[in-house]
Amino acid sequence: xxxxxxxxxxxxxxxxxxxxxxxxxxxxxxxxxxxxxxxxxxxxxxxxxxxxxxxxxxxxxxxxxxxxxxxxxxxxxxxxxxxxxxxxxxxxxxxxxxxxxxxxxxxxxxxxxxxxxxxxxxxxxxxxxxxxxxxxxxxxxxxxxxxxxxxxxxxxxxxxxxxxxxxxxxxxxxxxxxxxxxxxxxxxxxxxxxxxxxxxxxxxxxxxxxxxxxxxxxxxxxxxxxxxxxxxxxxxxxxxxxxxxxxxxxxxxxxxxxxxxxxxxxxxxxxxxxxxxxxxxxxxxxxxxxxxxxxxxxxxxxxxxxxxxxxxxxxxxxxxxxxxxxxxxxxxxxxxxxxxxxxxxxxxxxxxxxxxxxxxxxxxxxxxxxxxxxxxxxxxxxxxxxxxxxxxxxxxxxxxxxxxxxxxxxxxxxxxxxxxxxxxxxxxxxxxxxxxxxxxxxxxxxxxxxxxxxxxxxxxxxxxxxxxxxxxxxxxxxxxxxxxxxxxxxxxxx
Amino acid sequence: xxxxxxxxxxxxxxxxxxxxxxxxxxxxxxxxxxxxxxxxxxxxxxxxxxxxxxxxxxxxxxxxxxxxxxxxxxxxxxxxxxxxxxxxxxxxxxxxxxxxxxxxxxxxxxxxxxxxxxxxxxxxxxxxxxxxxxxxxxxxxxxxxxxxxxxxxxxxxxxxxxxxxxxxxxxxxxxxxxxxxxxxxxxxxxxxxxxxxxxxxxxxxxxxxxxxxxxxxxxxxxxxxxxxxxxxxxxxxxxxxxxxxxxxxxxxxxxxxxxxxxxxxxxxxxxxxxxxxxxxxxxxxxxxxxxxxxxxxxxxxxxxxxxxxxxxxxxxxxxxxxxxxxxxxxxxxxxxxxxxxxxxxxxxxxxxxxxxxxxxxxxxxxxxxxxxxxxxxxxxxxxxxxxxxxxxxxxxxxxxxxxxxxxxxxxxxxxxxxxxxxxxxxxxxxxxxxxxxxxxxxxxxxxxxxxxxxxxxxxxxxxxxxxxxxxxxxxxxxxxxxxxxxxxxxxxxx
Numbered sequence: 001x002x003x004x005x006x007x008x009x010x011x012x013x014x015x016x017x018x019x020x021x022x023x024x025x026x027x028x029x030x031x032x033x034x035x036x037x038x039x040x041x042x043x044x045x046x047x048x049x050x051x052x053x054x055x056x057x058x059x060x061x062x063x064x065x066x067x068x069x070x071x072x073x074x075x076x077x078x079x080x081x082x083x084x085x086x087x088x089x090x091x092x093x094x095x096x097x098x099x100x101x102x103x104x105x106x107x108x109x110x111x112x113x114x115x116x117x118x119x120x121x122x123x124x125x126x127x128x129x130x131x132x133x134x135x136x137x138x139x140x141x142x143x144x145x146x147x148x149x150x151x152x153x154x155x156x157x158x159x160x161x162x163x164x165x166x167x168x169x170x171x172x173x174x175x176x177x178x179x180x181x182x183x184x185x186x187x188x189x190x191x192x193x194x195x196x197x198x199x200x201x202x203x204x205x206x207x208x209x210x211x212x213x214x215x216x217x218x219x220x221x222x223x224x225x226x227x228x229x230x231x232x233x234x235x236x237x238x239x240x241x242x243x244x245x246x247x248x249x250x251x252x253x254x255x256x257x258x259x260x261x262x263x264x265x266x267x268x269x270x271x272x273x274x275x276x277x278x279x280x281x282x283x284x285x286x287x288x289x290x291x292x293x294x295x296x297x298x299x300x301x302x303x304x305x306x307x308x309x310x311x312x313x314x315x316x317x318x319x320x321x322x323x324x325x326x327x328x329x330x331x332x333x334x335x336x337x338x339x340x341x342x343x344x345x346x347x348x349x350x351x352x353x354x355x356x357x358x359x360x361x362x363x364x365x366x367x368x369x370x371x372x373x374x375x376x377x378x379x380x381x382x383x384x385x386x387x388x389x390x391x392x393x394x395x396x397x398x399x400x401x402x403x404x405x406x407x408x409x410x411x412x413x414x415x416x417x418x419x420x421x422x423x424x425x426x427x428x429x430x431x432x433x434x435x436x437x438x439x440x441x442x443x444x445x446x447x448x449x450x451x452x453x454x455x456x457x458x459x460x461x462x463x464x465x466x467x468x469x470x471x472x473x474x475x476x477x478x479x480x481x482x483x484x485x486x487x488x489x490x491x492x493x494x
Numbered sequence: 495x496x497x498x499x500x501x502x503x504x505x506x507x508x509x510x511x512x513x514x515x516x517x518x519x520x521x522x523x524x525x526x527x528x529x530x531x532x533x534x535x536x537x538x539x540x541x542x543x544x545x546x547x548x549x550x551x552x553x554x555x556x557x558x559x560x561x562x563x564x565x566x567x568x569x570x571x572x573x574x575x576x577x578x579x580x581x582x583x584x585x586x587x588x589x590x591x592x593x594x595x596x597x598x599x600x601x602x603x604x605x606x607x608x609x610x611x612x613x614x615x616x617x618x619x620x621x622x623x624x625x626x627x628x629x630x631x632x633x634x635x636x637x638x639x640x641x642x643x644x645x646x647x648x649x650x651x652x653x654x655x656x657x658x659x660x661x662x663x664x665x666x667x668x669x670x671x672x673x674x675x676x677x678x679x680x681x682x683x684x685x686x687x688x689x690x691x692x693x694x695x696x697x698x699x700x701x702x703x704x705x706x707x708x709x710x711x712x713x714x715x716x717x718x719x720x721x722x723x724x725x726x727x728x729x730x731x732x733x734x735x736x737x738x739x740x741x742x743x744x745x746x747x748x749x750x751x752x753x754x755x756x757x758x759x760x761x762x763x764x765x766x767x768x769x770x771x772x773x774x775x776x777x778x779x780x781x782x783x784x785x786x787x788x789x790x791x792x793x794x795x796x797x798x799x800x801x802x803x804x805x806x807x808x809x810x811x812x813x814x815x816x817x818x819x820x821x822x823x824x825x826x827x828x829x830x831x832x833x834x835x836x837x838x839x840x841x842x843x844x845x846x847x848x849x850x851x852x853x854x855x856x857x858x859x860x861x862x863x864x865x866x867x868x869x870x871x872x873x874x875x876x877x878x879x880x881x882x883x884x885x886x887x888x889x890x891x892x893x894x895x896x897x898x899x900x901x902x903x904x905x906x907x908x909x910x911x912x913x914x915x916x917x918x919x920x921x922x923x924x925x926x927x928x929x930x931x932x933x934x935x936x937x938x939x940x941x942x943x944x945x946x947x948x949x950x951x952x953x954x955x956x957x958x959x960x961x962x963x964x965x966x967x968x969x970x971x972x973x974x975x976x977x978x979x980x981x982x983x984x985x986x987x988x
Contacts, residue, residue: 013537017511020534024514029731032712036728039769040514043507047541218526234530237523275530 001067001074004060007051008081008277013234014048016275020233026225027241042100049096052088061085073272076460080277083156090139099132103404110403117393119374122403127370129405130363136405137364147364150408154284155415157462160361163411166418166477167354171384173481174350177488178385181335181347186493188330193249195319202244205315206256209308210240213294213443215260216267228255230262230291235274238266250332254295261294262287264447268455276458283463284409288416289423290450296346296417297424297483298446302329303438333491337385339394346417347484351384353414356399360407419467421480423454426471495561495568498554501545502575502771507728508542510769514727520719521735536594543590546582555579567766570954574771577650584633593626597898604897611887613868616897621864623899624857630899631858641858644902648778649909651956654855657905660912660971661848665878667975668844671982672879675829675841680987682824687743689813696738699809700750703802704734707788707937709754710761722749724756724785729768732760744826748789755788756781758941762949770952777957778903782910783917784944790840790911791918791977792940796823797932827985831879833888840911841978845878847908850893854901913961915974917948920965 021044025037051057064070064078106125113122137146140153148159155163207222215222225241232238240259245251265281273279281287298304302325305312309325320328335345341352359376362368368376377396382388389395401409427449428434434446453470467475488494515538519531545551558564558572600619607616631640634647642653649657701716709716719735726732734753739745759775767773775781792798796819799806803819814822829839835846853870856862862870871890876882883889895903921943922928928940947964961969 010537013534016530017515017534017538020518021511021514024518024727028715030711030713030715032710033728033731036510036730036769040507040511040728043504044511216526217524219524221522221524233518234527234534236530237527275533 001064001070001078004057004064004081005077005276007057007060008077009275011048011051011084012275012277012279014044014051016232016234018044018048019231023231023233023239026227026229027223038104049088049093052085057081057085058089072460073278076278077276080459084277087140087153091136092139095132095135095139099136099405102128102132106403106405107400110397110400114393114397117391117397119392119397122397123370126373126402129402130370130407133405133407134364134366145365147361147408150364151411152408154406154409154412155463156283157464158283158285158411158415163357163415164361166475167350167357167411167414170350170414170418170477170481171354173477174347177347177481177484178335178337178351180494181488181492182337184492184494188334188491189327190331190334190336192320192323192328192331194247195249196246197249197316197319199244199246201315202249202252203242205312206242206252208311209253209299210256210260212308212441213257213260213264213298214447215240215263219267220263222256222259228259230259230266232266232280235269235279238263254299254332257299258291258295261291264294264450265290265455268447268451269458270456273458273460278459280458282457282459282461282466284412285415285419286454286463286466288413289419290454292416293420293424297420298438298443300329300332300346301435301438302326303435305329305332306439307441330491333488335488335492337387339381339387339389340398347488348385350414350417353410355380355384356410357414360410364407415475418475418477418480419463421483422467422471422476423450424483425479426453495558495564495572498551498558498575499571499770501551501554502571503769505542505545505578506769506771506773508538508545510726510728512538512542513725517725517727517733520721520723521717532598543582543587546579551575551579552583566954567772570772571770574953578771581634581647585630586633589626589629589633593630593899596622596626600897600899601894604891604894608887608891611885611891613886613891616891617864620867620896623896624864624901627899627901628858628860639859641855641902644858645905646902648900648903648906649957650777651958652777652779652905652909657851657909658855660969661844661851661905661908664844664908664912664971664975665848667971668841671841671975671978672829672831672845674988675982675986676831678986678988682828682985683821684825684828684830686814686817686822686825688741689743690740691743691810691813693738693740695809696743696746697736699806700736700746702805703747703793704750704754706802706935707751707754707758707792708941709734709757713761714757716750716753722753724753724760726760726774729763729773732757748793748826751793752785752789755785758788758944759784759949762941762945763952764950767952767954772953774952776951776953776955776960778906779909779913780948780957780960782907783913784948786910787914787918791914792932792937794823794826794840795929795932796820797929799823799826800933801935824985827982829982829986831881833875833881833883834892841982842879844908844911847904849874849878850904851908854904858901909969912969912971912974913957915977916961916965916970917944918977919973920947 018041021037021041025034029037061078061082070078102125106122106129109125110122113119133150134146137149140149142152143149143159145160148161151158151160151163203224210222211217219236220238220240223239223241224243226243228241228243230238230240240256240263242252242256242259265287269279281290305325305328309328312328313320333345335347337348338344341349344352355377358380359368359373374392374396378388381395427446430449431445437443437445454466457466461469464474467473512535515531515535519528523531555572555576564572596619600616600623603619604616607613627644628640631643634643636646637643637653639654645652645654645657697718704716705711713730714732714734717733717735718737720737722735722737724732724734734750734757736746736750736753759781763773775784799819799822803822806822807814827839829841831842832838835843838846849871852874853862853867868886868890872882875889921940924943925939931937931939948960951960955963958968961967
């Protein structure tokens with residue numbers, strides 16, 4: 001067991017080194033250096049892969065499986081070590097290389113197709129990518145149906161059926177809420193946010209906010225990048241990035257809070273599992289639950305802004321003249337069916353995911369042709385949100401995920417909302433005064449609850465095990481729906 | 495041969511990955527993350543070491559040595575591959591680890607000793623470090639005398655005797671020049687530079703200057719760090735750093751030009767040797783010749799400032815009111831015997847190096863006790879520059895090098911000045927109008943000359959081979975001395 005752990009400590013550190021390269025690539029890399037960096041990435045991936053598939057690790061896993069009476073951490077270590085090892089062993093090197101090569105070209109073609117609004121440029125690559133992902137599902141075969149196998153890569157233990165039943169229930173309820181809000185005659189004034197906001201001041205404000213949320217700048221940093229992300233470069237170095245839109249305040253502020261939520265998770269791992277195979281979030285969905293909880297349930301709450309709005313007004317006196325904290329709060333919680341997922345509000349967001357989830361199922365099972373996707377997308381969009389993308393760039397071409405072969409990833413975004421609401425509900429039961437504390441700028445009790453119940457464990461518990469432990473029941477979308485109704489009906493004066 | 499090259503391409507890329515870690519450590523790393531990063535560094539060093547000492551590489555070198563008719567690049571590749579391989583093979587792992595561990599503690603003790611101005615804190619560690627370096631020299635034994643073996647690590651092919659004869663000649667001449675300048679009754683006004691200079695404006699100006707010198711921001715960047723340095727993170731990604739002193743203009747501007755000089759060398763490697771064992775400067779001395787040439791011969795020339803001074807004046811109108819370009823030029827070329835090497839001017843700098851070179855020889859040959867060093871240092875300082883350090887922090891404790899075990903490194907700094915002047919002399923012969931071009935902001939012809947004759951070759955030629963090829967003779971300190979006289983006598987109205 002000790003030897004197995006030691007091996008995985010080195011693999012984890014090799015992965016951290018890869019993440020240093022990745023972070024640098026997105027934050028710093030000069031334009032003319034991408035090719036050389038790609039070679040370095042490929043070399044480091046190969047070194048990590050060779051370690052992971054080594055006979056030594058295979059042997060150590062077999063030996064460890066003979067042990068009885070393993071404690072919680074050791075059994076989780078063995079489970080995750082085996083999972084990582086088998087995943088790498090089952091996928092032939094040629095397939096992995098083919099996927100990697102295809103992804104590079106596919107990404108370029110996707111960018112071009114999106115720019116030119118021409119799906120046919122991307123179509124053959126998407127076709128190839130899907131074919132390769134179906135092969136991946138066949139090789140791994142962790143579930144009887146291929147789509148569940150792919151989902152399992154991001155959401156260990158989750159299946160299509162389980163998610164489908166949750167999403168079905170969610171869809172109906174979301175439909176009702178969206179209709180009700182749409183019928184309101186007293187809607188927020190969204191234009192407050194879309195004024196001109198000085199970029200440097202936005203940056204400084206975002207740094208103050210994440211500091212206020214207890215992001216530890218002694219063990220992390222915030223930088224700027226084109227696509228915001230969070231990454232850990234060691235168990236004591238978690239970095240977030242943000243982007244700034246001069247004409248839209250939310251991008252930077254709420255983006256920073258979102259990434260800060262991810263980072264607080266990574267920063268909260270118990271020392272015992274640092275640099276180990278358990279040193280990360282337990283699933284993409286649970287990770288997303290943390291970012292969305294901080295972004296939406298905390299960062300878009302009235303009490304949060306009762307504390308921060310006066311500071312924001314001091315920073316941007318002209319933009320917020322004659323605006324009250326309530327005006328600002330309502331503006332930041334505008335609900336509006338829209339075409340682009342990443343710009344969607346809390347309420348309609350789920351529909352964007354349900355659309356992709358349904359399409360992915362049919363794609364992976366071969367029930368639809370790639371060339372049919374644009375039309376199917378538009379139909380579903382009209383069906384779910386009542387709007388039809390005028391171009392494919394606003395529709396099927398909008399997301400980067402499929403170009404990289406990430407099928408099965410999307411559901412975790414919406415699962416994150418659901419997990420988050422359920423965790424938050426429990427947190428509020430334990431600490432009914434949380435929101436009162438936000439008004440005073442005190443956000444440490446929520447963090448303490450999350451650290452104690454979620455963060456410290458890393459991958460020790462699987463997601464569904466964790467939610468049962470923390471909240472006493474399996475994932476239940478009712479909490480999220482109740483949260484939406486309680487929050488948004490008053491905002492819309494319903 | 496192809497296989498050998500392939501192996502070294504991977505080793506070179508592994509080293510680049512290590513340099514990414516190193517750059518990030520100095521530019522970005524949060525304070526609380528150093529321990530974890532040290533573990534990553536150690537792991538990557540071990541992986542690179544294992545590759546370098548592998549039987550496979552030993553075998554490939556032996557096989558390649560049987561080949562006849564290797565071209566220039568291939569023979570140099572074989573020579574450098576063998577050098578790197580043998581160096582790693584000859585040093586026992588335990589010794590390397592002992593050195594690494596000692597260096598970590600030694601560095602901490604050196605910092606403390608310097609802060610407290612107490613040599614005794616550092617003394618035992620320095621003693622140990624010297625002992626380990628003597629062991630290194632014994633194991634490597636590339637030259638009959640141990641100090642030459644250590645020098646060879648930084649200046650391949652150079653020996654103590656060769657450098658000693660050059661330095662002896664230099665010392666006499668420098669002595670004469672320093673005395674003459676000191677006797678002048680019309681000295682520059684140094685205080686122009688030591689006003690208050692806005693930090694952001696200094697930064698922006700330094701970026702403009704290095705752009706003007708043809709640093710390619712498409713294949714590199716400039717950042718800030720405590721100690722300025724240059725590093726290549728791939729053959730198309732060379733990064734420089736600078737530091738900014740609000741009360742002294744030279745630190746940032748001339749520091750940036752210096753590092754830019756290093757970077758232009760690395761950016762000029764011919765594509766054929768990218769990512770190979772030849773992808774770097776041919777010696778520390780030749781590398782330093784490039785940085786000092788750009789910093790001093792170009793960056794501190796009157797013609798350089800004829801172009802840049804109006805821009806500087808526009809940026810800092812208050813500081814430069816009533817100052818002419820000649821005033822500024824003279825100020826930037828003030829000569830003054832001083833205690834700290836890194837702050838020394840062009841003329842007295844050599845004396846600082848000669849002092850260290852003479853001491854190192856005695857240290858490595860066991861002719862002096864470590865406890866005698868402070869007094870010996872002070873005596874030599876008085877002897878060479880006529881000033882005596884009032885504290886050991888201003889004397890023997892000032893440099894970081896010995897704490898890390900870098901004995902034999904110092905001579906390359908002064909060799910750099912000498913190489914630089916000789917190269918520059920040849921450049922001027924080929925392009926007599928260079929300085930006229932500087933007045934117009936055109937610095938590309940010097941770069942073209944250096945690219946064609948020096949940069950592109952990387953490690954293909956050894957330093958002494960290179961200088962003979964480029965200038966027609968072996969290293970000759972007369973060129974540097976003539977340059978000093980021609981430049982500084984007029985500045986001092988002699």
